[in-house]
Amino acid sequence: MNPLPLEVEVIESAPFAENCYVLSGFQGSDCVVIDPGTEPEKILQFLQSQGLQPLAVLNTHGHADHIAGNALLKQRWPQAVLMIGRLDEPKLQDPVANLSAGFGFQVVSPPADRVLEDGDVLRFGPLELEVFYTPGHSQGHVVFLCRQTEPWVVFGGDVLFAGGVGRVDFPDSDPQALWHSIREVMFRWPDSTRVFPGHGPPTTIGQEKRTNPFVGQGALGDF
Numbered sequence: 744m745n746p747l748p749l750e751v752e753v754i755e756s757a758p759f760a761e762n763c764y765v766l767s768g769f770q771g772s773d774c775v776v777i778d779p780g781t782e783p784e785k786i787l788q789f790l791q792s793q794g795l796q797p798l799a800v801l802n803t804h805g806h807a808d809h810i811a812g813n814a815l816l817k818q819r820w821p822q823a824v825l826m827i828g829r830l831d832e833p834k835l836q837d838p839v840a841n842l843s844a845g846f847g848f849q850v851v852s853p854p855a856d857r858v859l860e861d862g863d864v865l866r867f868g869p870l871e872l873e874v875f876y877t878p879g880h881s882q883g884h885v886v887f888l889c890r891q892t893e894p895w896v897v898f899g900g901d902v903l904f905a906g907g908v909g910r911v912d913f914p915d916s917d918p919q920a921l922w923h924s925i926r927e928v929m930f931r932w933p934d935s936t937r938v939f940p941g942h943g944p945p946t947t948i949g950q951e952k953r954t955n956p957f958v959g960q961g962a963l964g965d966f
């Protein structure tokens with residue numbers, strides 16, 4: 744089977760340098776938006792300039808810097824299906840839980856149209872994204888894996904970064920769980936798998952296995 748054509752555009756939002764990803768090229772003008780951040784006008788502008796129509800807005804987790812653009816996208820494209828992991832769904836409309844209140848602004852997202860469970864497979868025409876539950880940074884964190892490209896790609900939110908891992912100092916963080924999510928879930932995928940994280944540059948599973956100081960070969964035991 745030929746690999747699925749998939750274009751990935753990254754749109755970074757200040758001030759948290761958060762990465763929003765726009766997936767397109769798999770079917771006509773359809774696209775999927777992952778983690779629209781605090782500068783959604785930039786995303787809107789990109790979608791409009793490319794003539795793209797979002798079928799869905801996916802959130803890896805409910806922190807403000809990853810959900811702040813949900814409202815504008817849903818306002819412009821109400822039919823786009825808003826999805827987030829079940830345990831992070833309450834953060835969408837709670838500025839304290841989504842951490843925006845702590846930064847002095849109030850992010851309230853529209854409610855989810857669908858809550859995601861571990862093992863769900865999301866189908867957008869020919870594109871399939873598999874949902875993996877990856878708690879640790881946030882209790883209801885999920886990542887989205889596509890096995891149809893060569894190499895595979897994962898949209899990883901704040902779990903595994905190039906040379907780093909997600910923060911575990913929030914009220915619902917769990918360092919053990921983050922370790923498990925990375926070592927027992929993500930590190931089981933092929934080394935060639937490309938990781939598009941919520942912050943910073945892309946990396947690969949193999950690169951992080953070899954060199955990540957927190958979870959790679961040199962890291963022993965717990966955080």
Ligand SMILES: [Zn+2]
Pocket residue numbers: 804806880881901
């Ligand atoms: Zn986060």
